[in-house]
């Protein structure tokens with residue numbers, strides 16, 4: 063059963079999330095970290111960069127793997143997730159750039175690129191961070207009659223395209239396709255930590271924890287993972303009954 067921690071202060075949520083990374087790397091410096099993008103993850107990277115600056119964590123031996131990348135965007139593109147990861151995280155810590163992996167969205171043969179990425183995922187992750195779309199997507203696994211287990215090229219749901227628009231710099235249109243880890247890839251992690259902030263996510267969170275599983279709400283599949291935890295603020299938790307969530311002890 064997914065553990066749900068509801069935070070009054072988002073600063074505490076991100077401190078606890080960052081602490082999970084610190085503890086993972088303390089136990090196993092060569093850990094594989096599954097990382098996500100999106101607005102929700104930005105304060106987590108800020109926290110990790112701060113902890114690195116304070117000498118509390120090192121990423122030197124870690125491997126980082128990302129969930130997804132937009133089709134057609136080169137790593138240097140300002141709107142690519144490659145750029146997002148460099149700007150928010152990789153350029154500010156001691157991780158080896160050769161062990162920072164993201165799908166190749168600009169490959170000529172995207173199917174081959176997805177298969178290449180899949181092979182890079184053969185080491186089980188120690189921890190996998192996720193956001194959640196308003197439509198319940200995880201990575202870019204959008205609601206559908208069937209979901210794909212492995213890394214693949216996917217069309218993006220109109221809700222996702224609309225929600226991404228606000229983060230796109232310049233006049234570039236949001237791509238309608240992406241390369242994403244599949245739900246099987248996402249599950250290939252010891253632990254899964256989903257972060258959700260704000261009332262826009264309340265319905266998606268409630269449905270993910272409804273006790274039913276549907277490919278029409280991909281996050282609901284996480285109920286089948288043995289070690290999934292949701293860290294949510296009060297707004298994102300607003301549609302959960304009181305007995306479905308726990309308030310964490312004040313983080314250190």
Ligand code: PGA
Pocket residue numbers: 099100101102103192193194195196199200201
């Ligand atoms: P967000 O995206 O953090 O920008 O809300 C989350 C997601 O779509 O997975």
